[in-house]
Amino acid sequence: MFNLVDEKWIPVLWNNGQVSAIGIKEALTRAGSIRQIAASNPMDRFAIMRFLLAVLYWCKGNPTGDETELKGDSFPAEWFEKLEAEKDCFNLLGEGKRFFQNQSANRKKSTTELLQEIPTGNNFRHFRHSTDNINGLCKACCAMGLLRLPLFSVSGLPDLKAGINGTPPIYIFAIGPNLKETLVSNWMHVDSIGNPSWVAPSITKISSSCAPLLDGLTTLSRKVFLHNPDDEMSDCIGCGKRDFLITTCEFQSAGELRNELWNDPHVLYTDKEPRKSLKAPDPTSTGRFRMDRQWPETASRISQSNRFIGANTDNMILVIGFSTDKAKNIDVWERTIRIPSKPASTDTAATLIELWKKESWLIEKQRIGSRSDKEKSAMAATIRPHVEHVVSSRLDELLTGEPAAWDDASREYRPLMSAVAGALSPGFTSSALERRRKISSVAPDMREKKSTGKTRVKKGGKKDE
Ligand SMILES: [Zn+2]
Known part of the structure; x- marks a missing residue:
């Protein structure tokens, strides 16, 4: 079944310097002892933190403002009873409900489609070689790929579309000294919490002006259905772990899901009309090769938005930029800025x-x-x-x-x-x-x-x- 609530799939760095993999429940109930998510790719790190924040909203709702509630080293276990009660939402495999997957998906592809840095199809200009339908991913990498897709999908052939935010924007996330503080810094009151797509994984475009938080945070950008793992063990092309790998899946367009009215809490918008999100420039566009991380613009927007000023943190902001030329994944970078x-x-x-x-x-x-x-x-x-x-x-x-x-x-x-x-x-x-x-x-x-x-x-x- 591989249930994400308990299975060990989230890589974490503990405060004592140890590294291990844990499930959703342990990540939340021991968040104070976790220095940070230990994924090497900033896309995974951000996708996991955003996901854990969504789980926190889903289980506990808005922050109450009651300081005593947050006194403990981590979040109280009783906040997350819902995780146990609705555990079947987090099954990665098996019959019945499946996490971030869609039964109706019907286009066989290599599982490596889930991770942008692994070449698929005839993308041959890479130092890393992978063969479709032969190299596969471990279950942990599949889970991380599913979390990443809604945030970093680009449009392309035959009918693939980007996710709810359109061409992936620059994402920002406040960072604290440990995972608990990090989540608390981003846990702000919202008017409408809504429902995450792991509860009912159907893909519907949100058209209302006030897309509820969890609907927006978890709108899927692809219909995916993982095939069964191989019978023999081999090395995961994503992380190198030896496991029963998943080499193929159904992978299909989920249609046009971009929503111009959705206010993503981790996106910076310009104040011009029509509103646009800040995007990382393509560093390879002809004649303009420059690794100009567009930080001045980003910093300027952060300080103007006033969003994190005085937040309960030492005001570190993680900025993740993803460059694309519409259909290609070009580059991903991260920068931590202190405000x-x-x-x-x-x-x-x-x-x-x-x-x-x-x-x-x-x-x-x-x-x-x-x-x-x-x-x-x-x-x-x-x-x-x-x-x-x-x-x-x-x-x-x-x-x-x-x-x-x-x-x-x-x-x-x-x-x-x-x-x-x-x-x-x-x-x-x-x-x-x-x-x-x-x-x-x-x-x-x-x-x-x-x-x-x-x-x-x-x-x-x-x-x-
Ligand atoms: Zn792996």
Whole structure:
């Protein structure tokens, strides 16, 4: 049967450094002892946390605001009696109800369709090789794949559609020092809780403007029905575990389920009309290869949304971006950003991030006086990921609006800029040395701008002279 309530399928890292796999019930009743979900892929980590949050809402409802309820090390076992009472909803295999699966699915495919990073069909440009219908997944990987699909499905042939959020958006999830705090930080009052799709796994499009929380969180994006496991053991192509693997399943489109009105609690939206969700850019699109994680936009939206400010956590936010070019899965990345419990003001924070973004762009486009545009951009693009990484991981200091913090951030450019200068302007003529000196001094100018900024900074980075 493989029931997800008790079977060991969720990989966790305990506070004492041990790693093991546990079921849903243990994850919730011992959440205080769990440091984090120990899946190596950010898609799994996020999908599991979001799922456990949905189970918490389903069993306990909205948070009551009663602090004493949350005093214990973990969530009380009596909160989750419903898990036992309706245990059959969580069967991965067997006759009768099955978790996140659909009896009517009718299109035989390899089970590896469930995990994006394993190549299927004739996708041959991969370092990892897998043969459809021969390589299979263990039951734990199948369960994780089923959780992932609704969040990260893309549209494609023959009639596949993305899930309720359309093309996968950037997802955010507040992170605490342990799994209990993490779930509590994301457990906020909602008006309508609704029903998760594990209760009645039929796939229906939610059309109302106020899609209830659990309906939205668990809307399936594919009709899937797992076939029986093999009779002999072999190694799972997902995690390497030796198990009776499932190599094939029924895997079919669930139709158009995108809902423009659904307010996903883990998605950031723009305030323009029509509302759009933030998405990770495709890093491979022609001529624009850049690992620009779009964090400034994300950070700016988080601080404006005010969603996690003052939440019961040290304000760490996990950001997961999934890039696609509509039908292809291109890349997935994660970033943890720390936001201050009390920023200067959300407006100031947004202005500062906007300025940083603009300054970084100016460096790439104007300030490195070089031989050709392409060379300039390429040079700046190679050092940007490092700078952006350092800067975004200190976002909490930066968003308080202290000028010194931004000066430090700008300084991150310096050692890298001297390397860039050496590459762009080699030789020892006086003009080469002069040019090298100019390039080395290029850095974002985060000072408050008084003028209209018309000729604020001259090409070639003369501002520091
Ligand atoms: Zn596996």
